[in-house]
Amino acid sequence: MISIKITGTIINYYIHCKRQCWLFGNRINLEDNSEDVRIGKILHEIKSQESKSSEISIDNIKIDKITGEYLVELKKSDADLNSTKWQVLLYLKKLKEKGIIRKGKIEVIEKKKQDKKIHYVELTQEYEEELDKLLLDIEKFLSSEKPPIAERSSKCKKCAYYEYCNI
Amino acid sequence: MVFVISKTKYITSMGELKRKDNSIVFRNEKGNTYIPIEGIREIVCLNEIKINTKFLDYISRFGVVLHFFNYYGQYSGTFYPKENLISGKIKVKQVQAYLDENKRLNICKSIVNGIAINIHETLYHYYKHGNKDIKDILDWLRKEVPILLEKEINIKRILFIEGLVWQRFYSIFNKILKEEFVFNKRVKRPPDNPLNALISFGNSVIYSKTITQIYGTHLDQSISYLHEPSEGRFSLSLDISEVFKPVIVFKTIFDCVNNRKIQVDKHFNKKLNYCLLNDEGRNIFITELEKRLNSVFVHKGLNRKTTYLNAIKLDGYKLIKYLVEDKKFVPFSLKEMY
Ligand code: SF4
Secondary structure (H helix, E strand, C coil): CCCCCCCHHHHHHHHHCHHHHHHHHCCCCCCCCCHHHHHHHHHHHHHHHHCCCCCEEECCEEECEECCCEEEEEECCCCCHHHHHHHHHHHHHHHHHCCCCCEEEEEECCCCCCCCEEEEECCCHHHHHHHHHHHHHHHHHHCCCCCCCCCCCHHHHHCCCHHHHHC | CCCCCCCEEEECCCEEEEEECCEEEEEECCEEEEEEHHHCCEEEECCCEECCHHHHHHHHHCCCEEEEECCCCCEEEEECCCCCCCCHHHHHHHHHHHHCHHHHHHHHHHHHHHHHHHHHHHHHHHHHCCCHHHHHHHHHHHHHHHHHHHCCCCHHHHHHHHHHHHHHHHHCHHHHCCHHHCCCCCCCCCCCCHHHHHHHHHHHHHHHHHHHHHHCCCCCCCCCCCCCHHHCCCHHHHHHHCCHHHHHHHHHHHHHHHCCCCCHHHHECHHHCCCCECHHHHHHHHHHHHHHHCCEEEECCCCEEEEHHHHHHHHHHHHHHHHHHCCCCCCCCCCCCC
16 A cells, blocks of 8 residues: 555656655745746636636545546646656545546647547556556655765756756 | 746835735725736735734635735735645755755855856946956955855855955945945944945845745745754745845945936835935835846756746756755856856
């Protein structure tokens, strides 16, 4: 059984960038620097006060949308689809533990493009076993004393840790 | 390129701050001024302001910090929103570093060395423009101070060196400032001459700015290294703001004084023996401080443009990195632009 509450974000980061995962998992989640993000957050807060948000929250995971057959995860781009896949698998597992069986559907709504791309993923026996192993790995990884050093790459440019990693 | 620009609202007249629907309103006898909440990060109250808990609750939800200054332009306190970024790990590491003599000394030495470097850079400008009188202090700052700090010394000794650095800095003011501002000694509370009034006010502003910047990190403001944690609730901001004083406060003062933007007979309160900025003087000084804080430079580490204001927060990050990852703490250097 998993003792630390590993969230979809943590699993996503673990696959995306280990350092990001360690920092986030150890709650060194620095403020995003851009004013756009801050203003966006504030506007979101104001709006969600006015109308209840459609986001569903179960335990410590936030789900975008759930239908009779699918759990739907919305993404802005299909870069790093792999990490989103594992994020969705974790949600499916959490739902299953609550007796809710669903399939996963990832909807990529890219800017400027009309059509959305859809990817499906199912929580098979194999995936479930792999996921259990992954969660154990992450748990062990997060309890290590220091984060791994930064591996600079193009993904750093948009990362909220950019300043922290480069200082 | 987007970066944090200073989102500070200074309130200089008497009045009341209120929440009205989804905005902040400042009300005085002249009427209402609306301040959109998404446009601000901190509010600095420089006059008597009435507030209520509904207002405090509202700004707290958006992480807006509220600073209060007294009549003499001295910092009196901060309303600190309930923290949204809490990291037990960093807090533990902060305390550990305070208790670990070696770590604490390393941080303190870096800060004092940083002050010396930044004073040197600030003064070097005057040397370059023909002021040869200050060569001695320049050499001392550049060569001697690092040697003094390299030795195996305790915290008391480091504080002594810090005192010396500031003292020698003040001692050459008469060589670089317009005569009407020449001063003989630094008196803090209350300031006893125009120059001291500028220094006190400037230091208070940079201190409150640092509190707001550190709020954006996980650092616990009460655990500090150079200043004793017992000195005050936000003693870490005292530590972090130290190297920015030459860069922001003193550069602004030198500019305002030597370019006659601020003048003794025009911008100080005569009734109080010119020991206090008047409204106009204060507004000019704040505007100039803000301009400097928000000016942009290319940061060596980031390879990106950023502001001096953001550099304060980056120093918070550097400290976290020292605490968590053992990366040497080197505060902002005006020489390296890092
Ligand atoms: S900046 Fe780069 S190395 Fe650092 S956490 Fe982000 S992606 Fe990882």
